Amino acid sequence: MAFDPDTGEPAALLDGRAITAARTGACSALSARLLAREDATVLAVLGTGVQARSHARAICRVRPIREIRIAGRDPAKAAVLAEELSAALEGDVRAVSSYAEALDGADIAAATTHAVExxxxxxxxxxxxxxxxxxxxxxxxxxxxxxxxEALVCVESRQAVLAPFPAGSNDLLMPIRGGLITADHVHAELGELIAGHRAGRTTPDQITLYKSVGVAAQDAAATALVLASAREQSIGEEITLR
Structure with a gap:
């Protein structure tokens, strides 16, 4: 549900799943635009759900991807996703048998799983x-x-990603608790890279990592864009609340 920021009145009822998928994929694509090598052509997509779909579509908009490898727990779902994306995207899209196979030689890796290990x-x-x-x-x-x-670690928000369990990211909180890194290992927020306050990739062989946990401001911004576009195109149904 979106509300008018001036009056508090309901402005629209939208499918939040679609908006979350789009903005999450868009932020990952932004991280790739800021951090991935310019000549990145091979994309590994780990996972077969909604986020896997949105990430493949978004990342292909910012780098000249020519090969997409898809891996997941269920080979049948990976094959279905590969067929779906083949019809929508250019280049070679194929399902592979393991995460290791998908990552071998990949220039960009998009992890969109519910993995424990x-x-x-x-x-x-x-x-x-x-x-x-x-x-x-x-x-x-x-x-x-x-x-x-080893990676140059970047995030949406230090506060969000380093928040105490269960709100933050285990990917960073676990090595911090183990004494392997400190909170200062987080190199930059995306905003700092955009503003030029922090540098991004410095060498072609550098491994870069963008860890996302999602922040509500992104959902609000994405919703505002959807509403503006819907109004411009007269999409949606007007409802009077009494």
């Missing part, structure tokens, strides 16, 4: 890869310690 492992990564990790499971994490330690 890491699906991003340092030994599976190619130098120079950019990783986006948006999955969440209170019992586990998507990215292993070795990757976090």
């Amino acid at each position: 890491p699906v991003i492992r340092r030994s599976w990564l190619t130098p120079g890869v950019h990783i986006t990790s948006v999955g969440y499971n209170p019992a586990g994490r998507e990215v292993d310690d070795a990757t976090v330690i």
